[in-house]
Amino acid sequence: MIDLSGVVQPLYDLLSSFGSGVLAAGGPSDGLRTTSSELDGIHELGRTGINAVNNAWDGNAVDAATAKALRVQTSSATLSDNGNEMATVVDQAAAYVQTGQKELDGIVNSFLTDVSALTPVLATPAGLTAVVASAIDHIGQGMGVVGRVQDELGTQTAAIHELTPAPSSTALAGVSSGATGLASSASSGLLSTAASAGSSLLGTVSSAVSSAMSDTGTSKAAATGSANPQPATGSAESGSADGTGVKITLPDGSTVEAPNEEAATAVRSAIGAVGTPYVWGGNDPGSGIDCSGLTKYAYGEAGVELPRLAQEQHIGHPQVSPGDLKPGDLAVWDGHVAMVVGNGQLVEAGDPVSISSIRTENSGMEFYGYYRPTS
Known part of the structure; x- marks a missing residue:
């Protein structure tokens, strides 16, 4: 045998x-x-x-x-x-x-x-x-x-x-x-x-x-198979596990999650205006902008209308707690407004528009609180 x-x-x-x-x-x-x-x-x-x-x-x-x-x-x-x-x-x-x-x-x-x-x-x-x-x-x-x-x-x-x-x-x-x-x-x-x-x-x-x-006395060449790798999927700005959040990569390299696409668009738009000079009453990143003009412009790009005055932009979900802040939330004072971008930071129209650490103090103004326009 x-x-x-x-x-x-x-x-x-x-x-x-x-x-x-x-x-x-x-x-x-x-x-x-x-x-x-x-x-x-x-x-x-x-x-x-x-x-x-x-x-x-x-x-x-x-x-x-x-x-x-x-x-x-x-x-x-x-x-x-x-x-x-x-x-x-x-x-x-x-x-x-x-x-x-x-x-x-x-x-x-x-x-x-x-x-x-x-x-x-x-x-x-x-x-x-x-x-x-x-x-x-x-x-x-x-x-x-x-x-x-x-x-x-x-x-x-x-x-x-x-x-x-x-x-x-x-x-x-x-x-x-x-x-x-x-x-x-x-x-x-x-x-x-x-x-x-x-x-x-x-x-x-x-x-x-x-x-x-x-x-x-016989000879044959061995056959070989071809490789067909399947690439892993993923996105730098994909949604969260519950399907409601939108991830954003900030200029500092950190990744944060906005509560929805409107807030994410507003954050991207506001960050895109960094470096714009301050112009009182301005609402155009191309020619100059003030604090409420920046937030109104950014949310306007997302299809969300905000009042023109800073102290009137406390709309949406009232008094978001500091521990629950999300990108796109607004920090509102009686004469100033800034947008939370995440990772302990906010973007605001100073001279020029810039990103800084989050805060509640602003030249002695009364702080109204944090608000979420898209809630």
Whole structure:
């Protein structure tokens, strides 16, 4: 009886070394989601703390503390979002490996079916030639699966790197590093599985096929598969998980989330006017603008009409608490108005229009509060 183990062994080696892609409970993706959940808890505690401080005290010192706390809030929210996105990427990478493993299992079974069908003629040169040809074809299919999965995992690894920008608050740098490590180790581990499986196959195919060929005097070239990586999706300004928020990247590089598209458009428009000289009564960034002219113009670009006078722009949701501020909210005084852009900052028409830390003090004016025109 002819021993065909040398021909089929490379396929068995590939199947056994490829891995299942099944992530154990408590693995990297679960760890990332747990970390994001903990960050969400920190964010909620921070919101409560910011509101408590502002209810108890006021003044420049409290404004500075609030601005700092809001920057930490932005960092924690960004890290939480990124952690959940990383977990999704890791799960997708695992799914690619699972799909590849199932395809390889099918390739092995297909080859065994061919061998079974050729059993009556295995002892003949023609039978051996057919078996070797089938082995080479199936090995080529297996290599194609390995190559495709390697490319897919490479794309997911790149997606992980895109989700790991430097945090805007050094206080949360350790959390960011830990989340990145979880995701990177998971992605790298899955990628290494496919890469080592491919290398193992290449190392064993040559000797096995050469041995089989020497019995028949036949030679064929091994087939290779093409890679079709599927790019990871994402957007620098995508909506939030509940479908209502819109993310914005600020000039300082931080990412914040406006409550809706109107507020996001107003923030972008106001930021676009930075550098415009102050002109009393002005409402055009091209020729000069004042404080209420800036906010009226910015919200006008979003299709939201505001009164012309600063002290009359306290419309929409009244008295938004400092810990609940969102980009697009207005800080209103009895003679001045500014727009919150997020990350503890606001944009306002000074001379020129500029971005500065959030505050409630303004030349002794009475502070009316924070308002959300789009509520």
